[in-house]
Structures are given as structure tokens and as C-alpha cells.
Amino acid sequence: MDWAERYRPEHLADILGNNAAVRQMTDWARNWTPDSRPLLITGKPGIGKTSAALALARDMNWEVLELNASDARTKTVIERVAGNSATTTSLFGAERKLIIIDEADNLEGNADRGGARAIAEILKGARQPVILIANDAYGVSDSIRKLCDPVPFRAITAATLEKRMREICAKEEISCGSDALTAIAESSAGDMRSAVNMLFASATGKTAIAADDINTSQKDERASIFDLVAGVYAGAPDAKIQKLSRECEEKPDTVMQWIEESAATVANPHQRRGAYAALSRGDIYLGRTMRRQYYTLWRYATSLMTSGVAKEFAGAGFRPRIMPPSRWRRMGTAKKQKTVRRTLAAKLGEGYSIPDAQIQKIYLDLLSRFAADAPLAFCERHDLDADQLTILLHDKTEAAAVFKEAQKIAKEKETKMKKVSAAKRAAARKAEEERAAELERFRRENPPVPLVPQPEPAAESGTETLASFEEEKKKAPTQATLDFF
Numbered sequence: 066m067d068w069a070e071r072y073r074p075e076h077l078a079d080i081l082g083n084n085a086a087v088r089q090m091t092d093w094a095r096n097w098t099p100d101s102r103p104l105l106i107t108g109k110p111g112i113g114k115t116s117a118a119l120a121l122a123r124d125m126n127w128e129v130l131e132l133n134a135s136d137a138r139t140k141t142v143i144e145r146v147a148g149n150s151a152t153t154t155s156l157f158g159a160e161r162k163l164i165i166i167d168e169a170d171n172l173e174g175n176a177d178r179g180g181a182r183a184i185a186e187i188l189k190g191a192r193q194p195v196i197l198i199a200n201d202a203y204g205v206s207d208s209i210r211k212l213c214d215p216v217p218f219r220a221i222t223a224a225t226l227e228k229r230m231r232e233i234c235a236k237e238e239i240s241c242g243s244d245a246l247t248a249i250a251e252s253s254a255g256d257m258r259s260a261v262n263m264l265f266a267s268a269t270g271k272t273a274i275a276a277d278d279i280n281t282s283q284k285d286e287r288a289s290i291f292d293l294v295a296g297v298y299a300g301a302p303d304a305k306i307q308k309l310s311r312e313c314e315e316k317p318d319t320v321m322q323w324i325e326e327s328a329a330t331v332a333n334p335h336q337r338r339g340a341y342a343a344l345s346r347g348d349i350y351l352g353r354t355m356r357r358q359y360y361t362l363w364r365y366a367t368s369l370m371t372s373g374v375a376k377e378f379a380g381a382g383f384r385p386r387i388m389p390p391s392r393w394r395r396m397g398t399a400k401k402q403k404t405v406r407r408t409l410a411a412k413l414g415e416g417y418s419i420p421d422a423q424i425q426k427i428y429l430d431l432l433s434r435f436a437a438d439a440p441l442a443f444c445e446r447h448d449l450d451a452d453q454l455t456i457l458l459h460d461k462t463e464a465a466a467v468f469k470e471a472q473k474i475a476k477e478k479e480t481k482m483k484k485v486s487a488a489k490r491a492a493a494r495k496a497e498e499e500r501a502a503e504l505e506r507f508r509r510e511n512p513p514v515p516l517v518p519q520p521e522p523a524a525e526s527g528t529e530t531l532a533s534f535e536e537e538k539k540k541a542p543t544q545a546t547l548d549f550f
């Protein structure tokens with residue numbers, strides 16, 4: 066096991082730095098009710114976001130369900146896994162189940178509006194605590210961000226990094242010079258995972274580490290697209306831009322879309338024109354790369370779109386608003402439209418016993434007219450939602466109003482049914498109580514007849530005594546036997 070994993074903090078008290086954030090998490094967990102808002106933990110990689118969420122669950126004795134937003138992309142999977150878990154009780158008897166959704170900023174990046182929407186729905190209806198984790202708050206869709214309480218995590222100070230590494234060295238019985246630890250702490254830039262990994266790589270096969278042994282190749286250099294775009298618009302020097310661009314894992318066409326998105330926010334028209342000119346030249350090279358399948362050209366495309374744009378901002382850079390490309394949002398909308406049409410066809414197909422494909426190809430116009438004639442009845446009959454109704458009515462506002470009315474009627478019906486069944490239950494309970502009272506009264510008025518024959522009352526027999534009655538009783542079986550024969 067690598068040291069980063071071996072020395073993952075188990076309890077919140079073991080998380081180094083970020084004291085305010087840790088306190089906020091503890092308070093949230095202690096006072097958690099189903100009405101509490103989810104937490105959105107943000108911060109750069111390797112500073113303890115995931116560890117803090119896991120440690121919190123351990124401290125609270127909560128079960129954990131970890132989801133990776135980018136793995137479980139489809140709406141269905143996210144809804145099935147987190148939706149159910151969010152509302153069901155624990156299998157193993159722990160009081161709560163903490164749902165951790167990692168990479169929450171990756172949903173928009175994957176143009177997965179369905180996923181973002183599904184998560185927003187889960188957050189609204191969640192009956193269990195939820196923590197979302199993201200590197201950049203801006204990457205998280207607005208609908209999700211609005212529902213959460215932000216918990217920003219900051220980079221860890223070099224002194225804290227050094228302290229932690231010293232503890233690890235003591236446990237691993239390795240001696241490590243202060244200069245070596247300082248060198249690691251400095252090149253880790255506040256990233257604890259990176260520092261621990263570097264220490265591990267440097268210490269492998271040794272019992273002592275000096276500054277010369279430091280192996281910085283293990284540094285977790287995951288420069289994000291945010292660093293690159295920020296560097297470009299800050300007008301960073303060529304060498305830095307090239308370095309960020311090499312470290313960034315996005316493909317050149319994706320990088321281009323990100324840079325282009327921020328170009329629109331450049332206030333100075335000369336700089337804006339220059340940025341678009343560089344981007345368009347980069348685009349030409351991207352096109353050539355694809356047409357000729359000659360990937361050497363990629364590097365020219367990348368240089369033009371990054372260093373080319375950065376040149377416009379040299380000495381006059383600014384911090385742009387970095388946003389995911391809007392075309393992803395548009396693609397997401399188109400994808401959503403398709404899904405709505407498909408689900409509409411499925412509902413109508415079922416209602417009219419016609420294959421879904423034929424509904425889409427042939428009958429949609431005709432059914433639109435039916436819907437326009439009696440929108441409310443149509444909506445109720447086929448159990449449509451506002452999006453599906455919009456396709457039939459071609460009017461979003463009207464569709465929303467009809468859907469709202471249908472929901473109101475459905476709710477009234479449900480309330481009425483609940484009242485009726487409550488009344489029925491009460492009547493049944495009352496009848497049962499009356500039956501029980503009747504039975505009790507009957508029992509009281511008709512006590513059970515004793516099995517043993519009773520003596521004649523003394524007043525009536527006059528001369529008979531209890532002794533003579535006992536005598537009779539003893540004889541009785543004999544007589545019965547004799548009678549029998």
C-alpha cells in the first residue's frame with residue numbers, strides 16, 4: 066500500500082489544516098436533520114477533501130456510499146444508486162448513510178445535464194446526508210451549487226506538510242533531513258498527497274533521505290484546465306503556459322473550447338480581437354490535424370491557442386471568469402430534448418397500443434391536436450410532465466400551467482383518497498371496538514356454566530347437607546357406569 070493511502074486520516078481530528086472547514090462539517094453532522102442542506106466541499110487536489118468526508122462518517126458511525134460523478138454518468142445509474150439510498154434506511158443498522166458524490170464538477174464537463182439534474186433532484190429529496198466534492202466550485206452546475214452549503218478547503222501550509230512527513234518518517238523508521246523535507250514541502254505547493262507520494266518515492270529502499278534523494282517525479286502535477294485558462298489570460302510567459310498545457314489532461318479541441326469561452330469576457334476590444342485571431346489560427350491547425358490524421362500538427366494548434374492568446378495579455382493580463390464551454394450546455398439541451406421525445410413516445414405508445422417509433426414518425430402531429438383540444442385531460446390520461454406537454458402544445462408557458470393544474474388535481478385526489486381510507490380505517494376500528502364491547506357484555510351477562518353439578522340450594526332441599534351432597538358426588542361415576550351397561 067502506498068503511503069498516501071496508508072496514512073489517510075481516520076478521524077476528523079487527524080485532518081491537518083482547514084480547521085474552520087472541519088468544524089463546519091462536524092457541526093453540520095451533529096445537527097443534521099433531513100431538512101439540512103448538503104455540503105459542497107471544494108479545493109485543489111490532495112488536501113484532504115475526501116479523507117475529511119470519510120473521517121466524518123467514521124466519527125459519526127455512519128455508513129458511506131461513495132459515488133464518482135464521472136463514472137456513474139447516466140441519469141438512471143445515479144438516480145438508482147443515490148436516489149434509493151438517499152431515501153431508504155440503512156441495511157446494517159447504522160443510523161445514517163453518508164452519500165459522497167466525488168468529482169461533482171465533472172458533470173457539466175461531460176455535457177451530462179441528465180446527471181446534474183438527477184443529482185439536483187436527489188439533493189432536494191434526500192433523506193440521508195450528502196456531501197459533494199469538487200475541485201472548482203465554478204465547475205459545479207448552478208442548480209446543484211444553489212442547493213448546497215459551501216465548504217472551501219485551502220492548500221496546506223508548508224510547515225504542516227513538513228510536520229506530517231516527519232511523523233510518517235518516524236513511523237516508517239526512516240531518518241530524513243530538514244532540508245529534504247523543506248524541498249518536498251515547497252515543491253508540493255500545499256498538496257499533501259503529492260508531498261506524501263514524493264516522500265514515499267524518495268524513501269523506497271532507503272533508511273535515510275537527504276535533499277539529493279528527493280524524487281520529484283512523483284509529484285502529483287495535475288494542472289487543471291482552470292490553471293491553464295487562468296495562465297493564458299494572465300499573460301503568463303511561454304515556458305509556464307507550455308508546462309501547464311503539457312500537464313493538463315484535456316484534448317486540444319477541448320482546451321480550445323474552454324479558452325474560447327473566456328475570450329467573450331475580455332473587455333478590451335483589441336485584446337479580444339487578438340485572442341480570437343490566435344484561436345482561429347489554432348483551429349485551422351486542429352482541422353488540418355484531423356483531415357490529414359497527422360498528429361504532429363496538434364502541437365502547433367495547441368501553441369497557437371494557448372501561447373498565441375497569452376501573447377495578447379502579456380503585461381496586461383486579467384483573471385477571467387472561467388466557465389465550461391457553453392456549447393456543452395447546448396449539446397446537453399439537445400440531448401435532453403431527445404430524451405423527452407423518447408419518453409413522450411413511450412407513454413403515448415403505451416396509451417394507444419402503438420409502437421413508440423410510429424408515434425414519433427406518424428402520429429405526433431395528430432396527437433398534438435388531441436392534446437390542444439383538451440390539454441388537461443390529455444395530460445392526466447397519459448401522465449405527462451411539463452417538458453413532454455411542451456412538445457405537444459408548442460407552448461412552454463401553457464404546458465407548465467396545465468401540468469401545474471394536473472399536479473394540483475392529482476394532489477387533491479390523493480388527499481381525498483387518503484381521507485376516505487383514513488375514514489374507512491376509523492370505521493373498521495370502531496366496529497371492532499363495538500364488537501369487542503358487545504362480546505364482553507355478553508360474557509358478563511352469561512357467565513360460563515360450571516362443569517361440576519351444583520348442589521341444590523339448601524333452602525329448597527331443607528334437610529340436605531353439604532356432606533350428603535359430597536356423598537352423592539362420589540356415587541355419580543358408579544351410577545353412570547351402571548347406566549351405561
Ligand SMILES: Nc1ncnc2c1ncn2[C@@H]1O[C@H](COP(=O)(O)OP(=O)(O)OP(=O)(O)O)[C@@H](O)[C@H]1O
Nearest residue numbers: 069072073080081110111112113114115116257258
Ligand atoms: N489534510 C490532510 N491531513 C492529513 N493527510 C492528508 C490531508 N490531505 C491529504 N492527505 C493525504 O493525502 C491523501 C489524499 O487525500 P484526499 O483523497 O483526501 O485528497 P482530496 O482533497 O480529496 O483530493 P482529490 O481532489 O484529488 O480527490 C490522503 O490519503 C492522505 O494521505
